[in-house]
Amino acid sequence: MRAEAGDGPGLAPAAAGRRRGERPPGGRSQGLVFVIPALLLITVFLILPALWTLYLGLTDYRLTGLQAAHPKVIGTGNYTQALGDKEFRDALGRTLLFVLGSAVIGQNVLGFVLAWALRSARASVRALVETLVLLAWILPGVVVAWLWIAFLKDQGGALNTILHTSGHDWWFDHPMGSLIVFNTWRGTAFSMMLFSAALSSVPPSQLESARLAGAGGWQQLRDVVIPGIRGHILTNTLLISLWTFNDFTPYLITKGEPHSASAVLPVYIYLTALPGERLGYASAISLIMLVINLLLALAYVRILRRRPA
Amino acid sequence: MTITRVAALVVATGLALSGCSGGASGGGGTTIRISANAIKGGKNSTEAEWITDYVIPKFTALEKSKGTKVTIRFEGTGVDDAPYKEKTALDLKTGTGADLISIDGIWVGEFAQAGYLKPLDQVAGASVDQWDGFRQIPGPVQSIMSFDGQKYGLPTGTDGRVIFYNKQLFARAGLPADWQPKSWDDILAAGRKLKQLHGVTPIQLNAGTAMTEATTMQGALPLLAGTGHEIYENGTWLGNTPQVRSVLDLYKKVYGGGLGDPKLQQNPQGRDESFQRFSKNEVGILLESDYFWRSVVNPQGGIDPMPARDKDVGYALIPAAAPGQGVRGQDAVSMSGGSGWVINPHTRNPSLVWDLLTFMGGHDAVKDEVRRAAVGISPRQDVNAETLSGDPLLNFIATKVLPITSVRPGLAAYPQVSTALQKATGDIVAGGSVDQAAKTYEQNLVQAVGGAGNVTTG
Known part of the structure; x- marks a missing residue:
């Protein structure tokens, strides 16, 4: 990620290589050859669509009608409208809540607790728990969505049967709360696995010394374990935040209902674009979303860089 | 992306x-x-x-x-x-x-x-x-x-919208078997009688965006026709007008007055569930097209067959707000597609x-x-x-x-107008006020039809 000092684009590659005297001659051009396929893929599948989205966002493009055949460029109208639109801001707010609740807190904490607890568990217990948690992760989204609709259904739902609260409509009364619980359940496996690997890299000798020095369980965790896996925590948080931010599974369960109360940003964009048929406006929101994604990623990368070597 | x-x-x-x-x-x-x-x-x-x-x-x-x-x-x-x-x-x-x-x-x-x-x-x-x-x-x-x-x-054919009602529930509520409401008040009065029955949703009047066009065709538009106006008249679209407000007011009376189930309107599978409930004698009155009769409660091949459909399901014309107040001075109205x-x-x-x-x-x-x-x-x-x-x-x-x-007006802007109407009824169902819903509706409408010049207000 980090650009090497002095490797600015203005410097002649050969000069840079000679100065260090490490690279064989022609290494830079060879490297370029290796990178070109990747760059091409990124251009075709990421940069061009992003530019296309930017362009569509400047038009009144629609799914049908005259504006489908001949979209007009209307300037930045869509972008200013989106930023002033309460529906958009509400959707963004719900998305941030969704990310904070289900990814940053939910999956992170639950994943860590599971990884921590399973360290000292018997192999059979460990295998069983890991399988169950992984299952939630690898099942197809459509299947999972139906399971959760059935699980939280007001009439005859499993949860209501267990709690004897028949008629309580979880998806309706607590749409965001239910989605957060759902997504925590759905995505914890990744955090658990990542933390399991990270915890095994903490040298037992350090923990042993801490114990000898009289540190309790909590102190060991705070002063030895967490500093040791700080990078893993940040990387994990970055990945699951971005995934959750872009997650479309909520649509499969609630379609944004009731009255948009569960319309996170991807769902809102979809509802605007296809049933709403406003492809131009939806493209504008998509681009705003892309920018937010980039900012999120950038923020994490900066924090990650600042960690002590 | x-x-x-x-x-x-x-x-x-x-x-x-x-x-x-x-x-x-x-x-x-x-x-x-x-x-x-x-x-x-x-x-x-x-x-x-x-x-x-x-x-x-x-x-x-x-x-x-x-x-x-x-x-x-x-x-x-x-x-x-x-x-x-x-x-x-x-x-x-x-x-x-x-x-x-x-x-x-x-x-x-x-x-x-x-x-x-x-x-x-x-x-x-x-x-x-x-x-x-x-x-x-x-x-x-x-x-x-x-x-x-x-x-x-x-x-492939045409259709028409009517009010379907459950004759078993009507009998239990002391309502006539051959019912023909003359005004919106008659519908509300019947709804209030049905409300006394346990476990029955008196009126299913489609609302909200989850039901998409079914909200407009079986709800907002026939009601609007009952006020004497159509959504598109003389080259302009009907905005925040007394007619639109009185339609929303009827929604308010149904959903604010406990005569309808607000949750059902916001449930992604709400329309199907309302059909199911009607067939199980849990809904009293429901506005639909003949599709409901042919494909939903039909004892042969319906999704929610009712074995004694011809005996148990009644139908009536959709009344204007009051006699003579419908489009073209009619007592009753409908929508066809x-x-x-x-x-x-x-x-x-x-x-x-x-x-x-x-x-x-x-x-x-x-x-x-x-x-x-x-x-x-x-x-x-x-x-x-x-x-x-x-x-x-x-x-x-x-x-x-x-x-x-x-x-319906066969214009490309119509689907967005329809969405604006759905949102307005959805606002009411979610507890919003008629004035606020009508105001938001007009904002959405102006945006949909390309400017305030194409909208009637007042």
Whole structure:
């Protein structure tokens, strides 16, 4: 990620290589050859669509009608409208809540607790728990969505049967709360696995010394374990935040209902674009979303860089 | 990246994988694909059965007797109308999709403007006008599949909206078996009596965006017609006006007064569930088109069959707000629409597809379609004369409803206007005030129809 000092684009590659005297001659051009396929893929599948989205966002493009055949460029109208639109801001707010609740807190904490607890568990217990948690992760989204609709259904739902609260409509009364619980359940496996690997890299000798020095369980965790896996925590948080931010599974369960109360940003964009048929406006929101994604990623990368070597 | 593009890509990829646009296939024959929002055992099951059990074998045999080998594939779906429309629009946009496609008549204008559809004579040749079947189809019915004076497809029939009511619940609530409300107050009064019954939702008046067009066609628009105005009059759209507010006020009385179930309107499967509840004697009054009678509570092949439908399900005209206050000074109002078949302009076998279409619109095929209850009121007068008397509701619609009915404006802006109306009713159901909902509605409307100059306020 980090650009090497002095490797600015203005410097002649050969000069840079000679100065260090490490690279064989022609290494830079060879490297370029290796990178070109990747760059091409990124251009075709990421940069061009992003530019296309930017362009569509400047038009009144629609799914049908005259504006489908001949979209007009209307300037930045869509972008200013989106930023002033309460529906958009509400959707963004719900998305941030969704990310904070289900990814940053939910999956992170639950994943860590599971990884921590399973360290000292018997192999059979460990295998069983890991399988169950992984299952939630690898099942197809459509299947999972139906399971959760059935699980939280007001009439005859499993949860209501267990709690004897028949008629309580979880998806309706607590749409965001239910989605957060759902997504925590759905995505914890990744955090658990990542933390399991990270915890095994903490040298037992350090923990042993801490114990000898009289540190309790909590102190060991705070002063030895967490500093040791700080990078893993940040990387994990970055990945699951971005995934959750872009997650479309909520649509499969609630379609944004009731009255948009569960319309996170991807769902809102979809509802605007296809049933709403406003492809131009939806493209504008998509681009705003892309920018937010980039900012999120950038923020994490900066924090990650600042960690002590 | 962007969800829209991903969605389009997924749809397009799916189509590519499923074999792309129809054309010559192996074995020397020709393959034609038919697409409709109908599927055996699910939505519009009888229509799917008509296609697979009648149209395909009969037409294939007919062509075989002429020495042509034709294979017809039916691509059925059973989803809500909105996703079917999205799929169809994306199919046509990307130059894929079936050769013969069933669409709602209200989409013809916007699809034509977008260039997704072409007039029939441009697709299948000038000879289409010589088909004698057109002489059997009255002009207003042909106009369902027309735009700007040109025929884009063949209508499969028309429909009408009425108030359905559950006679068992009416008897238990002390209401008459042959009920005909004269005003909105009569409906509310009946609702209040039904409310006394335990576990019964008195009135199902579709609301909110989850029910999409069903909210507009079976809710906002017939009510609006009952105030004496239509959504599009004299070149402008009806904005925040006393008429729109009185429609929203009725919604408020139903959903704020405990006469309807607000949750059902916001439930993604709400419409299906309301049908289910009606069939289980848990809903008293429900506004729907004859589709409900033919395809939902029909004891033969309905989604939620009611064994004693003819005895237990009553129907009445939708009253104006008060007698004489409806459009054209009517006492009662309704809304009609219809769907039909269009030929994909990208088809490789236009004349063969046209032959198939005329076969499907011919006397014998239409009669079989009616016999299966796949269509209510057929487009053909010769068939209607033979069949309508056999079904009391269809007869009622043909003789009592069609003379007083209204239709939606076939303009490309309409779908957005419809969404604005759905949102307004949704605001009420979610507890909002009539004034606020009407104000937001007008903002959305102005944006949808391109400026305040196209909107009536006041």
